[in-house]
Amino acid sequence: MTNNALANSAQAAGESGQSGQIKVVGIAKRFGPFQALSDVNLEIASGEKLVICGPSGSGKSTLIRCMNGIEGHDAGTVVVNGIPLDKVKANRDQIRREVGMVFQSFNLFPHMSVLENCLLAPMSVKGMSRRDAKDVAMHFLSRVRIAEQALKYPSQLSGGQQQRVAIARAMCMKPKILLLDEPTSALDPEMVKEVLDTMVGLAQGGMTMVCVTHEMGFAREVADRVIFMDRGSIVEEAPPEEFFGNPKTPRAQDFLAQILR
Amino acid sequence: MTVFSGYGIQLLHGAVVSVEVTIAALIVGTVLGIFLGAVKTYASRPFRYAVEAYTAIVRGVPDLIIIYLIYFGSTIALTKLAGEYVDVNGFMAGVFALAFIFGAYASDVIRGAIRQVPRGQTEAAMALGLSSKVCFIKIVMPQAWRLALPGFGNLSIILLKQTSLISVIGLEELLRASSVVSGATRQPFYVYSAAAVIYLILTGVATLGLRYARKRADRGFA
Amino acid sequence: MLDFQLMSDAFPKLMGGVGLTGKLSILILLLGMMLAIPIAYARNAQSVWLHGPANAYILLIRGIPSLLQVFMVYYGLGQLDFVRHSALWPILRDPFWCVIIALGLNSAAYTAEIISGALRLIAKGPVEAAYALGLSWFQTQRKVTIPLAIRAALPAYENEIILTVKATSLASTVTLMDLTGVARLEVANTYAPYEIFLTAGAIYFCITTTLSWLLRRLEQRLSLEHMKTLNPTPLQQTETVHA
Ligand SMILES: Nc1ncnc2c1ncn2[C@@H]1O[C@H](COP(=O)(O)OP(=O)(O)OP(=O)(O)O)[C@@H](O)[C@H]1O
Ligand SMILES: [Mg+2]
Numbered sequence: 001m002t003n004n005a006l007a008n009s010a011q012a013a014g015e016s017g018q019s020g021q022i023k024v025v026g027i028a029k030r031f032g033p034f035q036a037l038s039d040v041n042l043e044i045a046s047g048e049k050l051v052i053c054g055p056s057g058s059g060k061s062t063l064i065r066c067m068n069g070i071e072g073h074d075a076g077t078v079v080v081n082g083i084p085l086d087k088v089k090a091n092r093d094q095i096r097r098e099v100g101m102v103f104q105s106f107n108l109f110p111h112m113s114v115l116e117n118c119l120l121a122p123m124s125v126k127g128m129s130r131r132d133a134k135d136v137a138m139h140f141l142s143r144v145r146i147a148e149q150a151l152k153y154p155s156q157l158s159g160g161q162q163q164r165v166a167i168a169r170a171m172c173m174k175p176k177i178l179l180l181d182e183p184t185s186a187l188d189p190e191m192v193k194e195v196l197d198t199m200v201g202l203a204q205g206g207m208t209m210v211c212v213t214h215e216m217g218f219a220r221e222v223a224d225r226v227i228f229m230d231r232g233s234i235v236e237e238a239p240p241e242e243f244f245g246n247p248k249t250p251r252a253q254d255f256l257a258q259i260l261r
Numbered sequence: 262m263t264v265f266s267g268y269g270i271q272l273l274h275g276a277v278v279s280v281e282v283t284i285a286a287l288i289v290g291t292v293l294g295i296f297l298g299a300v301k302t303y304a305s306r307p308f309r310y311a312v313e314a315y316t317a318i319v320r321g322v323p324d325l326i327i328i329y330l331i332y333f334g335s336t337i338a339l340t341k342l343a344g345e346y347v348d349v350n351g352f353m354a355g356v357f358a359l360a361f362i363f364g365a366y367a368s369d370v371i372r373g374a375i376r377q378v379p380r381g382q383t384e385a386a387m388a389l390g391l392s393s394k395v396c397f398i399k400i401v402m403p404q405a406w407r408l409a410l411p412g413f414g415n416l417s418i419i420l421l422k423q424t425s426l427i428s429v430i431g432l433e434e435l436l437r438a439s440s441v442v443s444g445a446t447r448q449p450f451y452v453y454s455a456a457a458v459i460y461l462i463l464t465g466v467a468t469l470g471l472r473y474a475r476k477r478a479d480r481g482f483a
Numbered sequence: 484m485l486d487f488q489l490m491s492d493a494f495p496k497l498m499g500g501v502g503l504t505g506k507l508s509i510l511i512l513l514l515g516m517m518l519a520i521p522i523a524y525a526r527n528a529q530s531v532w533l534h535g536p537a538n539a540y541i542l543l544i545r546g547i548p549s550l551l552q553v554f555m556v557y558y559g560l561g562q563l564d565f566v567r568h569s570a571l572w573p574i575l576r577d578p579f580w581c582v583i584i585a586l587g588l589n590s591a592a593y594t595a596e597i598i599s600g601a602l603r604l605i606a607k608g609p610v611e612a613a614y615a616l617g618l619s620w621f622q623t624q625r626k627v628t629i630p631l632a633i634r635a636a637l638p639a640y641e642n643e644i645i646l647t648v649k650a651t652s653l654a655s656t657v658t659l660m661d662l663t664g665v666a667r668l669e670v671a672n673t674y675a676p677y678e679i680f681l682t683a684g685a686i687y688f689c690i691t692t693t694l695s696w697l698l699r700r701l702e703q704r705l706s707l708e709h710m711k712t713l714n715p716t717p718l719q720q721t722e723t724v725h726a
Binding site for chain 2: 054057068069070093096099100101103105107108109110111120121124125135170173179
């Protein structure tokens with residue numbers, strides 16, 4: 001029931017325009033001498049739910065952070081919603097308005113209440129009035145079942161609650177695309193489920209979702225496609241059943257053997 | 262001690278001037294420090310180097326020399342501008358000189374504090390599409406401020422004591438007032454001791470005030 | 484706009500004041516260090532009778548501007564009859580010694596803070612090991628604690644050295660002809676404050692910059708790699724300036 005409501009609002013967000021696509025063509029990224037990404041090609045369709053997995057240091061975060069320009073790429077092109085992500089500031093700003101992001105470590109603003117966290121971007125980026133922004137914020141906060149905590153500060157919430165606030169904060173911008181970088185891996189085990197449930201709810205809408213995660217249950221339930229990365233490249237891609245049931249590359253087999261243990 | 266009654270007022274008046282200079286220099290110096298701290302953290306190389314050089318000069322030259330330079334420098338500059346002799350207001354010159362010094366040290370405190378704000382905070386702000394200006398004002402500074410508070414507290418107390426140096430350019434703050442009074446009463450030991458007690462009270466009150474401010478600022482943080 | 488001729492004429496005269504600036508700095512630092520060591524040990528002692536007075540002294544000195552301290556010693560003490568009649572009067576009427584006493588007492592407080600901080604920082608392990616080997620308290624201090632503390636205190640003490648060199652400029656307010664004193668005299672003679680103070684400032688800057696470069700090299704030589712495990716964190720500079 002809550003999930004459906006969440007799905008509807010996500011759908012509303014995703015349906016404006018035909019956009020919601022991401023095209024990554026031949027991008028590369030190095031940190032000093034270290035090649036973090038090399039020649040990555042990826043096309044994500046509007047409304048698609050994509051899960052990225054792979055061993056630590058394989059470049060998953062780097063790739064997803066290149067999709068909203070938090071990390072700049074050295075070569076290749078990234079096109080989001082039909083807008084090229086390049087040096088042009090206006091393009092980058094436009095993309096960031098339309099792409100939400102959820103971080104492994106929540107990154108809530110500790111000096112602002114939950115509500116203020118959710119109001120900031122709609123008011124100062126979209127120029128919404130406080131009243132309108134508050135309506136939107138309370139809508140999403142109640143969708144992630146945390147509306148009663150709106151006036152608390154992040155440090156007064158549990159990890160799972162904080163991550164749900166972070167999701168609501170991203171949703172308040174009504175993004176067409178939501179990027180999630182290991183949203184559950186900093187959480188205590190008993191809190192993982194509440195966040196995953198929230199994410200499943202979001203996935204039922206038409207919004208494009210790109211999620212770095214090792215949660216196989218989530219991947220099986222919502223992902224249209226899983227990509228597996230290793231050493232800065234995409235090594236394997238397949239629908240979740242196929243990937244988890246019958247991985248083709250030895251590296252993916254090793255990796256799955258390890259996380260299944 | 263009866264000698265003190267009339268002169269006591271003069272000392273207290275000097276103390277008020279010292280506090281006024283401190284507050285004015287604190288305000289100007291803080292604005293300067295935040296601006297320069299931001300330049301040191303974010304600006305491109307030539308600007309950064311220019312501010313580094315300014316800080317190095319303040320660190321390497323006695324405060325007294327800087328105060329003289331600013332006092333006489335502004336007198337000369339203003340006289341040239343006006344075409345006739347201008348007597349620069351000692352209060353203004355003093356505030357400006359102390360703010361100039363304070364700003365240099367404060368910029369390092371601010372830069373250190375900005376660097377301590379986790380990177381994820383700016384990343385989250387960027388991901389939400391906030392402009393770098395909004396990000397600095399609404400996200401970075403409020404958090405950096407809390408981290409900078411101990412350093413700022415130290416600098417403010419030093420500033421309060423530095424106001425005594427302004428006496429060399431003739432402003433009648435607490436030290437200058439004590440010198441005048443001890444000349445008149447011929448009791449320098451008692452007069453300067455009284456001044457010392459006043460300074461101790463002022464620095465003590467400032468220390469307690471800062472401790473309170475720090476406690477307040479830490480509320481809500483784990 | 485600047486009169487370079489005037490600046491180059493003033494330069495040798497100003498350099499004549501550097502000697503006194505140097506002499507004052509060295510004597511102040513020596514006096515400060517001599518007093519600081521017992522104060523630092525007292526500050527770290529368990530007994531209130533030791534750490535109480537030590538803390539009070541530091542608090543007192545830190546709460547009062549150093550220029551006032553100079554005036555108190557130079558102008559203030561002379562008012563007291565017992566001082567004027569004491570054997571010390573020839574010293575206490577001399578502005579040179581007054582500045583050294585006032586700024587030395589001042590430096591002692593800041594140096595004591597640095598040393599006591601460094602002593603507290605020393606890991607318990609090596610000290611306990613020394614006791615376990617049968618070394619006495621005194622031997623342990625000499626062979627283990629103090630060598631480690633010196634390395635921990637060095638960065639902060641470097642700062643104290645630079646601050647002391649800068650603080651000697653206060654001597655000019657009690658008629659001494661140190662670098663700042665000569666500069667003030669030259670300004671009175673030439674009516675060119677900008678040029679003269681700029682030159683004096685440049686000389687100070689060269690002195691302090693060279694000094695801090697030399698001190699940093701010394702620090703690097705002393706901080707051997709294998710010491711790091713014993714002493715992972717050097718003392719934080721609690722105070723960057725004092726006035
Ligand atoms: N800012 C940076 N500077 C230097 N190296 C970096 C930086 N960010 C990432 N790297 C390096 O790039 C590589 C890929 O990092 P990335 O964070 O994308 O890995 P990941 O797949 O997300 O790993 P994890 O599962 O641990 O989060 C790592 O080896 C990392 O050390
Ligand atoms: Mg990662």
